[in-house]
Amino acid sequence: MKNSKSYLESRSEVVESMENLVNLAKSEERDLTSDEQVTFDELNVKADDLSVQAERSLKFESLQKEKVKNTPKVSEEVRANSNWSLFKAVNEIRNGGKLSGLEAEMHQEAEKEARKGIDGIGIPTMLSEKRAIDQTNSAIAPTAVGAFVESLQAAGLYSKVGVTDLGTVAADTVLPIAGGSTVAWNTEVGAAADGGANFDKLTLTPQRVTGFANLSNQILAQNGPQAEAAVMNDMARNMAVQIDAAMFGSSDVTNAPGSIAGTSGVLTFTEAASVDVAGDMLEAIQTIANNHGLDGNNAFVNSWELYSVIKAAAQVGSVYPLYVDDLLAGYPGYFSSAPTSIAGTSGDGIFGDFSRVYMAQFGPMSIQVDPFTRAVNGEVRLILNNYMDFGVASGASFVKYTALSA
Secondary structure (H helix, E strand, O other): OOOHHHHHHHHHHHHHHHHHHHHHHHHOOOOOOHHHHHHHHHHHHHHHHHHHHHHHHHHHHHHHHHHHHHOOOOOHHHHHHHHOOHHHHHHHHHOOOOOOHHHHHHHHHHHHHHOOOOOOEEEOHHHHOOOOOOHHHOOOOOOHHHHHHHHHHHHOHHHOOOOEEEEEEOOOEEEEEEEOOOOOOOOOOOOOOOOOOEEEEEEEOOEEEEEEEEEEHHHHHHOOHHHHHHHHHHHHHHHHHHHHHHHHOOOOOOOOOOOOOOOOOOEOOOOOOOOOHHHHHHHHHHHHHHHOOOOOOEEEEEEHHHHHHHHHOEOOOOOOEOEEOOEEOOEEEEEEOHHHHOOOOOOOEEEEEHHHEEEEEEOOEEEEEEOOOOHHHOEEEEEEEEEEEEEEOOHHHEEEEOOOOO
16 A cells, blocks of 8 residues: 555646646637546546545554554663674674674763773673563563573572662662660650660672683574573573572682671571471571561571471471471571582571672673684683672671581
8 A cells, every 4th residue: 555645646646637638728718628528537536536545545544653652662771682782792802893883882881881991892781681571572582681680680599588689889889787776665754865876887899700601603603692692591590609609608708798607796596406407497587586586588598408308397296397388487498509519518508687688780791702712612702790799787687507407
């Protein structure tokens, strides 16, 4: 179907032909000849038909405009996520050239966020944040960066336990921590006692977590979203393991933020002389209840060595299971290799209020392209750099225990 403008232009030409016939007869001071009258009538029918066609086309165009008007617009973030290509950027860098197109735009955005130059490929927040794509745009394929973030969140236990995520920050972040105030009943005119409130602070600073992947030239030549997503998925899973190990480990990891268990002030309790995991889990809850309260995002993170023991344990006379529907004694119960991945002991774990753990991302991620280290193997090395930090606002929000299954 032609558009309405084409039909109207054609009708104007027909009407002009009709006017020429009439004007010719007028100039010769006569009526239309029989042949001219036939032509005039044919042109008149054609003009009427073109009017109908134009009206129909206008109606169709109006409906199309209404449809477009009611269709949600694709945001700049979705546009970027749908077109940004990791492999295109890598190939441009390794071939000695500069980034071009959208990859260059996103790199510049990343440098603005970082407030400095970035070596390699900059990945701004708009690419690295998890975005929901409208169902009307469901055909948009997931990008490598989107897959990385989703995989990082899916694989990382830290994203499930309820830590307080501050998102992306531009510089060192200082959080004031208040505690120790005293409130008491008094007489109508009695002097209020000194509350003894003290204020501490939790400072988060950029800590580098990094990893690399070796990609063959053959894979890079594919330049497809599925291959890109697979590469970033693998790097994300490995990075999540390192973040979990640092946060939930039985002791601190070198060059990483301090672990929860290693935080000053973390509570302990006297564990049962014999193996009584049910009793110990309840004792952990009681310890937090007495010292911190149970009104936060309380959860257990235990080593996998405790899993079978906890599954078999009972609270009272083998009647009430300890672990049911992912709840351990009524609280979310998670298992990880992190508590034993560092100390090497079995039966380690922590319980507490994970909302008191603060986490921040510092600026954009970046990927450095190294075409030389693995050149003889026909591979290019990608080095992912991510800067983040986490810390515990109050050690007394957690209780730790070790070797419960020993």
